[in-house]
Amino acid sequence: MAQYLLKRLGMTVAVVLLVTLFLAGVVHLIPGDPVELLLGPRATDEMIANAREEMGLDDPIVVQVASFVWNAAQGDLGRDFATQRPVSMLVSNATFHTMSLAFLSLLLSVGLGIPLGVLAATKPDSLLDRTTSVISVSFITMPSYVTGLFLLLLFPIALGVLPATGAGDPSEPLNYLRHLILPASALAITWIGYFARLVRTSMLEVVGSNYIRVARAYGLRETVVNYRYALKNAVIPSIAILGVALGNLLGGSVFVELIFARPGLGNLALNAIDARNFPVLRGSILVIALLFVVANLLADLSYRFIDPRIRVEEQQT
Amino acid sequence: MRHLHGPESSPPLRGRRGQRTLAWLFAGALVLAACGVDEDVDPAVDDDEVVDDDPADDPDEEAAEAVDHDELRIRTLRDPTSIDPAVMPATEDDAIAMSVMEGLVAYEPGGSGELVNVLAEEIEESEDGTEIHFTLKEGIQFHGGYGELTAEDVKFSFERVAGLIEGDVESSYAADWETLEEVEVTGEYSGTIHLSEPFPPLMINTLPGNAGLIVSQDAVGELGEDFGTNPIGTGPYEFVEYVPDERFVVERFDDYSGASDYVDEPQWERIVWVPIQDDSAADIAIETGDVDFGEVSASAVDRFEADEDFVVDPMATFDYGWIGMNVQDEALQDVNIRRAIRQMIDVDGIIAAGFEGHVERANALISPEMPIGHWADAPEYQPDVEQAQEYLDQADVEPPEQLTFTIDDQTGAQEAAEITQAGLAEIGIDVEIDLLDTGEFREVARDQQIQLFFMSFSNTADPSWATVWFSCDQVGDWNYMHWCNEDFQELHEAALTETDPDTRHDMYVEMQQIMDEDAVAQWVLYRTNFYTYRTDLEPSLVPERYGKYLAWDFRR
Numbered sequence: 034m035a036q037y038l039l040k041r042l043g044m045t046v047a048v049v050l051l052v053t054l055f056l057a058g059v060v061h062l063i064p065g066d067p068v069e070l071l072l073g074p075r076a077t078d079e080m081i082a083n084a085r086e087e088m089g090l091d092d093p094i095v096v097q098v099a100s101f102v103w104n105a106a107q108g109d110l111g112r113d114f115a116t117q118r119p120v121s122m123l124v125s126n127a128t129f130h131t132m133s134l135a136f137l138s139l140l141l142s143v144g145l146g147i148p149l150g151v152l153a154a155t156k157p158d159s160l161l162d163r164t165t166s167v168i169s170v171s172f173i174t175m176p177s178y179v180t181g182l183f184l185l186l187l188f189p190i191a192l193g194v195l196p197a198t199g200a201g202d203p204s205e206p207l208n209y210l211r212h213l214i215l216p217a218s219a220l221a222i223t224w225i226g227y228f229a230r231l232v233r234t235s236m237l238e239v240v241g242s243n244y245i246r247v248a249r250a251y252g253l254r255e256t257v258v259n260y261r262y263a264l265k266n267a268v269i270p271s272i273a274i275l276g277v278a279l280g281n282l283l284g285g286s287v288f289v290e291l292i293f294a295r296p297g298l299g300n301l302a303l304n305a306i307d308a309r310n311f312p313v314l315r316g317s318i319l320v321i322a323l324l325f326v327v328a329n330l331l332a333d334l335s336y337r338f339i340d341p342r343i344r345v346e347e348q349q350t
Numbered sequence: 351m352r353h354l355h356g357p358e359s360s361p362p363l364r365g366r367r368g369q370r371t372l373a374w375l376f377a378g379a380l381v382l383a384a385c386g387v388d389e390d391v392d393p394a395v396d397d398d399e400v401v402d403d404d405p406a407d408d409p410d411e412e413a414a415e416a417v418d419h420d421e422l423r424i425r426t427l428r429d430p431t432s433i434d435p436a437v438m439p440a441t442e443d444d445a446i447a448m449s450v451m452e453g454l455v456a457y458e459p460g461g462s463g464e465l466v467n468v469l470a471e472e473i474e475e476s477e478d479g480t481e482i483h484f485t486l487k488e489g490i491q492f493h494g495g496y497g498e499l500t501a502e503d504v505k506f507s508f509e510r511v512a513g514l515i516e517g518d519v520e521s522s523y524a525a526d527w528e529t530l531e532e533v534e535v536t537g538e539y540s541g542t543i544h545l546s547e548p549f550p551p552l553m554i555n556t557l558p559g560n561a562g563l564i565v566s567q568d569a570v571g572e573l574g575e576d577f578g579t580n581p582i583g584t585g586p587y588e589f590v591e592y593v594p595d596e597r598f599v600v601e602r603f604d605d606y607s608g609a610s611d612y613v614d615e616p617q618w619e620r621i622v623w624v625p626i627q628d629d630s631a632a633d634i635a636i637e638t639g640d641v642d643f644g645e646v647s648a649s650a651v652d653r654f655e656a657d658e659d660f661v662v663d664p665m666a667t668f669d670y671g672w673i674g675m676n677v678q679d680e681a682l683q684d685v686n687i688r689r690a691i692r693q694m695i696d697v698d699g700i701i702a703a704g705f706e707g708h709v710e711r712a713n714a715l716i717s718p719e720m721p722i723g724h725w726a727d728a729p730e731y732q733p734d735v736e737q738a739q740e741y742l743d744q745a746d747v748e749p750p751e752q753l754t755f756t757i758d759d760q761t762g763a764q765e766a767a768e769i770t771q772a773g774l775a776e777i778g779i780d781v782e783i784d785l786l787d788t789g790e791f792r793e794v795a796r797d798q799q800i801q802l803f804f805m806s807f808s809n810t811a812d813p814s815w816a817t818v819w820f821s822c823d824q825v826g827d828w829n830y831m832h833w834c835n836e837d838f839q840e841l842h843e844a845a846l847t848e849t850d851p852d853t854r855h856d857m858y859v860e861m862q863q864i865m866d867e868d869a870v871a872q873w874v875l876y877r878t879n880f881y882t883y884r885t886d887l888e889p890s891l892v893p894e895r896y897g898k899y900l901a902w903d904f905r906r
């Protein structure tokens with residue numbers, strides 16, 4: 034196990050390093066001069082030249098990227114071109130908002146998707162199964178930005194409940210949570226449908242197994258059979274895709290943050306691209322890559338932890 | 351208090367754990383929604399109803415009313431990254447500066463163009479226009495305990511923006527103080543501004559604008575680069591908090607001198623600027639009361655106008671939008687080709703399609719709102735195939751078979767390109783549309799890799815800030831038409847120091863006639879800001895400033 038963990042951690046570091054190197058280099062291919070965009074039309078050539086030198090933009094791209102990676106390894110992500118604030122501060126603020134959004138979305142996806150899947154699998158081909166299937170497939174086909182707009186029209190505008198924009202105040206948890214509900218729901222809806230379909234399929238495979246028939250023969254209640262015995266095995270494929278889901282939710286947060294005017298990594302990266310604010314863009318990319326890779330690592334590890342067959346197979350070999 | 355259905359009124363449950371989980375999750379969300387309704391002002395509640403009801407009957411309503419009047423929330427289009435008057439990258443950041451800092455003089459709200467004294471007790475211009483003597487009001491305090499305002503601060507502030515202080519900030523607004531030699535301090539509260547030549551924009555644009563705002567010399571020295579996000583001035587509101595991409599907060603300044611006595615005392619405890627980049631999100635934020643005031647998109651104007659709870663206040667600005675032609679491009683060097691193209695651009699169609707008909711058509715560069723320089727008799731070009739064909743026949747070269755129309759993602763650009771494409775197809779010119787982001791557009795436009803384009807620029811109350819971008823000095827920079835006309839250049843330079851307003855007016859009209867003769871552009875619109883707010887709010891607009899509104903003078 035320790036050897037496996039070490040191997041996976043090594044691969045994680047390598048992937049983060051490669052992704053960061055690649056993306057930090059790619060941002061320089063976007064045409065547009067950050068200094069001109071920053072200083073505006075009234076800046077003189079001399080001002081532009083001075084600013085370029087101060088920002089280190091005269092250095093070759095390779096030097097800029099290498100210097101970023103070296104400094105990042107020491108915890109220094111540089112300074113924002115526009116405000117001169119440390120990028121690490123901007124990124125950590127934004128990461129908090131994005132992670133809150135992604136985690137609540139994941140919670141909603143799992144919390145609603147799995148019961149929906151189990152419900153459908155308990156009575157295959159019944160009206161209940163068909164109804165949940167229609168709901169699940171509809172959810173899968175709904176893009177988060179469309180759902181977001183519908184939710185905005187329904188809750189804050191038509192019903193006058195829940196805030197429409199902003200992130201709220203993190204020091205007031207209830208207020209912060211209220212600001213999270215709509216964006217998290219918009220982001221979660223696709224994955225609710227996806228988890229429901231996945232769990233339904235796995236459940237149908239599992240309920241035909243001998244051990245489930247034995248459980249039923251013992252006269253156990255249907256809920257106990259479904260949730261305590263069948264779901265335990267049926268949920269394993271869903272856990273395997275949790276990492277992918279979290280990564281996808283992080284990516285999808287860009288649209289949702291824009292629609293709900295929420296601060297976050299997506300908004301930060303988008304604004305940084307507009308302004309060619311390279312340090313902020315590189316910092317955001319690094320954190321997004323890091324989150325994605327770590328989420329996948331955790332999913333892999335939890336998969337091994339939950340499914341004892343993998344550990345047994347490993348011991349046998 | 352508004353009651354929402356809790357779990358007790360949910361449909362009966364039948365003992366299935368999955369159903370119970372679902373129900374509890376939904377119920378939790380609804381309870382959260384219900385718990386929070388009273389924390390913020392409920393936008394669905396008519397404000398008149400709140401006033402009519404006795405707040406004592408319901409303490410929550412009383413609290414909601416108090417919050418309502420304590421805080422003013424305003425949408426900004428982008429994150430305010432610097433409020434330093436010498437740096438200020440976005441013109442709308444000026445609106446924040448107008449609450450935190452003051453100048454010697456200011457424009458009265460309402461668009462009258464009248465100047466009033468603010469920090470200046472007296473201000474007087476010499477007859478030859480090269481000296482401005484000022485005396486400050488006494489006892490005016492800077493925020494943050496930075497002491498009393500003196501003439502030394504005025505000297506520092508003006509010379510700093512003019513770029514005369516070595517080693518200080520790289521000022522983006524040095525041209526606003528084009529002919530400043532020095533500011534002489536003649537006493538603790540008095541001084542003289544010395545100019546090398548008369549500079550008419552000084553009293554129109556510089557002193558009442560952001561370049562005339564007074565900052566604390568000590569604060570700038572102490573805060574350095576952080577001054578932009580921690581501005582210190584003498585205004586009625588002081589800086590409290592800046593959270594990037596979230597909010598910029600100012601609070602009422604307890605030791606405010608009352609220098610801006612041309613308007614009533616401020617009403618708000620706090621003013622919060624909230625950056626909302628996406629237009630749809632901003633429309634919703636205004637509709638739901640998440641923000642009290644802000645610009646809405648042209649496409650939302652009709653909807654808000656039809657809603658009796660809202661007011662849409664269209665404010666004509668000096669900003670202008672146009673379709674330009676790169677005259678250095680081989681295909682567009684012949685003036686008759688350009689005239690033919692101009693003739694086939696359907697401006698009214700662009701305004702209808704791209705701006706829902708909610709902006710004013712432009713026929714020349716300088717807007718009718720500008721105190722001087724508007725060319726009232728400018729020709730209004732309408733699509734005319736015969737006339738366009740005639741121009742093509744007169745051209746010395748064959749008309750181009752294909753042109754590229756480059757646009758960025760600004761409002762109306764796509765429609766401008768498509769309507770031009772349709773118009774030019776009628777005279778046999780095929781137009782390809784190239785959509786770029788703002789940074790990339792700037793690069794290709796500057797480097798002459800552009801033929802036709804749509805662009806809009808912002809402007810202040812002096813016409814020189816419109817003509818400067820089309821001067822020869824700006825070729826290869828902001829003059830995207832890459833057009834250099836010596837007569838135009840001479841007139842632009844002469845008008846900068848001409849003190850007689852009538853003569854200046856004639857000079858700017860002549861400049862626009864030269865542009866028209868050379869057919870370098872088809873003017874499209876003068877931009878209108880659609881400020882939208884609930885009926886119980888009374889805003890205070892200052893069209894002469896970049897900031898456009900005086901937030902702390904808003905009333906409810």
